[in-house]
Amino acid sequence: MAHVPLLLLLSMSILSVISGTLQIDDYIWHIKKVPLVVSKRTLSLENPKFSAEAIDELNGTCGIECQRSMPMPTLTDLEENFSYETMYENGTRTLTEVLVRGVDIQTEYELTTNTVHSRRKRQVYGLDSRFSISDKQFITKFPFNTAVRISTGCTGILVSPKHVLTAAHCIHDGNDYLKSAKKLRVGVMKLRTKRSNKKRKGKGKRSKRPKRDVDPKPSFQWTRVKHTQIPKGWFKGLTDNVGVDYDYAILELKRSQKQKHMELGISPPFKKMPSGRIHFSSFDDDRPGLIVYRFCSISDESSDLVYQHCDAQAGSSGSGMYIRLKEPGEKKWKRKIIGVFSGHQWVNVSGVQQDYNVGVRITPLKYAQICFWIRGNYADCQVG
DSSP states (O other): OOOOOOHHHHHHHHHHHSSSSOOOOGGBBOOBBEEEEEEEEEEOOOOOOOOOOSSOOOEEEHHHHHHHHHHHOHHHHHHHHTTTEEEEESOOEEEEEEEEESHHHHHHHHHHOOOOOOOOOOOOTTTTOOEOOOOOHHTTTTTTTEEETTTTOOOOEEEEETTEEOGGGGGOOOOBBBBTTTTTTTEEEEOOOOBOOOOOOOOOOOOOOOBOOOEEEEEEEEEEEEEEEGGGGGOOTSSTTTTTGOOOEEEEESSSOSOOOOOEEEOEEEEEEGGGGGEEEEEEETTTTOOEEEEEEEEEEEESSEEEEOOOOTTTTTTTTEEEEEEETOSSEEEEEEEEEEEEEEEETTTEEEEEEEEEEOOOOHHHHHHHHHHSSSSSSSSS
8 A cells, every 4th residue: 555644544543443343341451460480590502603594484383273282381381482592792692491480371371272263254465455654753753663673674663762572583593593683783763864064155164063954854773782582482493383482582772762662461362352453563675764554353363373464575574563452440542562473474274284474472471571571570570
């Protein structure tokens, strides 16, 4: 889709919320007590080789029926998968083993054992439903300004002044870090005011105080990444059935950003989402210099993944998927990130390879882990 006025986008977004048939309680962010992912010990690892190539798409993803046929993970499985690796700016890395406390495995993975589900009508590929946000008055303002560019070619989203959430495969292929992740940077879209070098009238030399350009242009302001954190579940490899469930990572920036960030939320079942839709913005490679926004309906879900057909191009992986619900006891609506867009994947569905765009849901356990990575303490991560 070509450039669309922002007011029309907002109107469409509001209509998508009020047109559903949900109950009043389904429009509210429910406060939940989340499990604890507690650090047990930290071990030093060998430095990475930075030998991996960028990943275009992931294959071998366990499909919806496949995931529902898998046994529930044990507590030992969870502690193995939620242990995490930290890679620092100087190339050193560590492995932190964790203990998981207070998790209700039955509730956390209830969608895995639910054999009754409804599949929504598949969206048709070919009609580009993306909106280009090009107006400089909106491209650097909330919520579009929360989308950031990762130097490896992906998108991420600001979840604190110093932290970016993105897909794990944007920096690591399951075996090693990408070559381009050796000097990892994050680009934030900002309005840069150009300085004029025009001569003053009647003067033979340039002004000592150049005039500021009255028409600033949006451009990326880049900052280095201090360290990255990836769950160990991702390192099972891309052909393992559960690897993609952990396709998320946090990047800590060396310099804080002043613009507003987006908060984390726990992903509700898609039937509990307004109109069953998700939204996300990204820097798609085929539209350089623009933020690309889209929303679409979820086709199906498992306990860890959502399957949909949002139109997207290379560069959109790692985007933060969000929805908008009301804050408890308040009239205002609030956007929160409920997943990470992983990208195009071939998925086994009833023994047949089908193509989907897949996103990783933020479950209570993932919320607890990501929140701790961001805040650095457990006290602020007890509810989500």
